[in-house]
Amino acid sequence: MLKKIIIPVVILAIALGAYRMMNAPKENSYGGRPATPVSAPSPESSEPKAKPGADARKTDAAQAAPGEAKAKAPAPSRGRGFRGAGQLGKQGATSVEIVPALADKTLAQLDLFGVIQAQHxxxxxxxxxxxxxxxxxxxxxxxxxGQGLLSLSADSAQEALTQRRSAQQELAARIRNETLKHDNDQASLTIDRELLRIAKNSVDRFTSLNSQQLTSGSDYEAALRAYQTQLMSVQNRQLTLAQYTDQMAQMLAQRDALASQIRLAKQVVADLQVxxxxxxxxxxxxxxxxxxxxxxxxxxxxxDPASLALFVRVPLRYRLDQLNATQISAVDSQGYAWQVEALRPINESGAQRLTLVPSGVNPVAFLPGSHVALTISYPIAEPAVEVPVTAVYDQQRVYLFADGVINAADIEILGRTQRGYLVRSPDFNDSASVVTTRLKTPVSGMAVAIVTSKDGARP
CATH class of the missing domain: 2.40.50.100 (RNA polymerase II/Efflux pump adaptor protein, barrel-sandwich hybrid domain)
Known part of the structure; x- marks a missing residue:
């Protein structure tokens, strides 16, 4: 089946190729088309012979109008190139548009983006x-x-609370025991002092008897040892009573620490219910x-949705910090009005930060983290000239037109509008005109031609 299809196709291709070769023009030995034979000029004339048909037409024309002069050949060009070269030469200067430098704007506008954040x-x-x-x-x-948000489970927190409560109970028992012991020591000290007095009297008596040789030396020594033993008992009792104050202070400090730990443990347990x-x-x-x-x-x-505010960063060149908050108005892309609540300069980041809250009862239809397009309007200190963005170069100069040339003029940007910048310059006057056409490489002294000024008047 495949052979039945391929064989006719091959035969048809061969036939088509043969047909194209038979109808192709003959080429010369160099592979090009044969040149049309041209008659060589005669020695008497440098002009080529005219074709027979052309001669016949010329003869008929001469017979029909024997008195008509021959048409003149067009004059050769004299170095002007193509038609209109002189006219284009006159239009060689760059065409620009201008606006008068009239200082009549006192309200500036800025299109910025802010971020919605919750202050609470x-x-x-x-x-x-x-x-x-x-x-x-x-x-x-x-x-x-106070509404419940979620519940947590933590056995370790409850165990820690139980352990601290047990330690607190143990410490309370120690404090009670120390208090009872202290009271007992105070009572025992009175008895010990009385026994010491008796022992001292016994030693004195045996000393007197011993001097009179009315008693033995062993009785005297026994009385003396009893006295010294009782004296040590009194001294130990006094030491114990003196240490009671410090021991009690330590135990009370431990009690306070345990109480704090128990409060924290209770808070941890309470925090399990968020x-x-x-x-x-x-x-x-x-x-x-x-x-x-x-x-x-x-x-x-x-x-808290009621605490949502809009935070906007404003470049420092627009000195909003010199204004009162009531002088600044703002409207977002949805038409809601905002009022300035605070203005904080942030010098380290090169920007000022505006905090705005909804004006009146306008609802805030944004979530925290949303970006909002905002138009801020504010007055400027003095009237300024409004120029389009295309007229300002490097945020610091414009070009003024005078006597067919342009010259650079340094400017200070006071604000922006929906159409461009509000600028001032010491070079502005009532007759000055600002070039609004964006030039690729403008230089002072550059020749330009005014096409149409912005107000539609011809120069």
Whole structure:
């Protein structure tokens, strides 16, 4: 079957190639088309002979109008090149547009982007190793003060609380025992002192009898040893009473430390039931049910929708910090009005930070972290000239037109508008004109031609 298809196709291709070779023009030995034979000029004339048909037409024309002069040949070019070269030479100067440098603008506008952030927000974290027992809320849910958010389970926290309570009870028993012992020592000291007095009298008596040789030396020595033993007992009792104050101070300090530890342990146990510290909205739930947690892991993020504010960074060149907050107005892309609550210069980052809150009862239809397009309007200190962005070079100069040339003029940008910049310069006057056409490589003294000024008038 394949041969039946291929063979006719091959035959058809061969036939087509043969047909093209038969109808192709003959080539010379160099591979090109044969040149058309041209008659050689005669020695008497340097002009080539005209074709027979042409001679016949000329003869007929001469017979039809014998008195008509022959048409003149077009004059050769005299170095002007192509037609219109002289006209283009006159238009060689760059065409630009200009606007008058009239200082009549006193209100500036800035198109900026801000970020929505909550000024009252919190991030709740696990206070100990635990496990998520139950989730009671979801992201985006509104909660009230004290409402349960999630429940945790931590056996170690309860055990730690039990151990600290046991230690507290043991210490309380020691304090009571030390108090009883102290009271007993005080009573015993009175008895010991009385016994010491008796022992001292016995020694004195035996000393007197011994001097009169009315008693033996062994009786005297026994009385003396009894006296010294009782004296040591009194001294030990006094030492114990003196140490009681320091021992009691140590035990009371231990009691206070245990009380603090018990409070913390109770708080850890209480934190196993996570509740809302204020009424707000759940921004993010960072855990799942059954998840094992470590101390410090983030559980839930909560914020107060009423505390949402818009934070905007403004370049320092626009000195908004010199204005009162009431002089600045702002409208976002949705048409909501905002008012400036605070303005903080941030010199290290080269920007000022505006804090704006909704004006009036306008709702905030954004979530924290949203970017908002904002138009800020504010007055400038003195009237300025409004020029388009194309007229300003390197944020520091424009070009003025005068007598067919342009010259650079240093400027200070006072603000922006929807159409360009508000600038001032010592070179501006009532007759000055600013070039608004963007030039690729402008230089002072460059010749230009004015096409149409912005107000539509011809120069």
């Amino acid at each position: 927000h919190t991030r709740l974290s696990a206070t100990s190793n635990a496990r998520v027992l139950a989730l009671d809320v979801s992201e985006g849910q509104t909660v009230e003060l 509740t809302a510290p204020f009424a707000g909205l759940v921004a993010k739930v960072s855990v799942t049910q059954g998840q094992e947690l470590r101390s410090g892991d983030v559980l839930v993020e909560l914020y």
